[in-house]
């Protein structure tokens with residue numbers, strides 16, 4: 139029964155990013171199965187999953203092709219490593235396919251088991267790159283406040299979220315942070331485009347502060363996801379690219395959320411016009427059906443690693459796991475066959491933008507932003523000034539509760555309500571989602587006025 143699950147859950151399972159006592163008090167919701175864009179829980183509720191699990195189930199739930207690919211590979215060869223100058227057909231096929239769907243500078247991939255491990259790989263790889271070029275002092279990586287790059291020591295150090303550094307003595311040495319391109323909070327009267335250039339200029343200021351000859355790389359998510367779907371101004375990324383080029387520092391695009399169609403292009407760097415040297419991926423590569431991550435390695439870095447490298451002392455037992463790679467191949471082929479990236483770019487992405495724009499008339503809504511099939515709605519106390527509600531009200535969490543109560547998963551980041559639904563979502567399903575969002579906003583408003 140649900141109560142038995144909840145009891146055992148609270149007794150034994152330490153959930154990630156969760157207050158253990160609160161979980162024990164309230165009991166977790168037990169998700170038992172899913173189909174398309176809908177989850178089902180142990181109490182018989184049907185829930186529209188506007189978060190694609192955790193930004194990953196891009197092709198929706200219940201896709202038999204992926205199940206069959208995993209089953210076939212489990213029967214044929216469930217595991218073999220890639221350490222002993224050995225490889226498996228699915229890992230090779232996936233490496234080749236990734237080279238096909240990613241921008242042309244990427245012909246090589248290093249596999250990991252997750253996005254966090256991918257970003258750990260990035261830290262080691264960029265430092266190795268500069269070592270091989272005889273510039274071992276060049277080890278500093280610049281990241282941004284409010285970024286999320288994972289939970290391993292290096293991933294959490296690259297990340298810039300308040301609470302994470304306080305636990306565990308982070309960041310590790312050689313990682314520094316600059317401000318994020320959040321116009322609503324930091325724009326100070328500038329137009330979005332003006333602000334984009336100013337915010338990119340903070341990179342140049344940071345490079346000069348650290349010393350240009352010390353800086354190895356800059357890393358950023360094309361759209362900051364877990365930070366609250368912060369869509370940067372169009373002027374931001376081209377200017378970041380120009381500054382990286384000017385100082386010869388490597389540009390790393392963390393595509394763990396933005397990759398595989400989320401923004402309406404295969405990768406977020408294509409949406410925002412950058413040419414990264416390295417690109418982290420995970421989540422959407424298998425649509426979350428099985429864990430897999432990695433780093434696409436551009437020619438600039440790959441040539442040095444391969445030609446001057448010797449052995450790169452880095453890797454994971456599950457680098458190139460054959461079952462995960464077989465699922466990824468099936469998933470990418472499915473995205474191609476169903477034209478999901480083009481569908482987000484030409485149809486559902488623009489439609490979601492229209493629908494979110496229409497939410498501006500709601501008394502609680504101070505700002506809306508979308509990019510492809512991700513979006514954010516900011517709840518404010520005063521629409522005219524954009525003044526926020528007192529933090530203690532935790533209105534985002536109140537709204538999240540009303541969403542859940544009405545059969546919708548929408549995430550709260552402070553008072554930003556965010557979504558990233560499966561890319562298979564139809565216009566009619568977007569309409570259904572908007573009905574649920576409005577209902578949750580109305581209930582939240584009633585609470586705020588109480």
Ligand code: PLP
Nearest residue numbers: 252253254286287288394395420
């Ligand atoms: N990078 C970004 C942008 C992410 O959003 C995440 C996870 O949400 C990660 C890295 C870490 O990936 P994982 O949880 O697979 O380790």
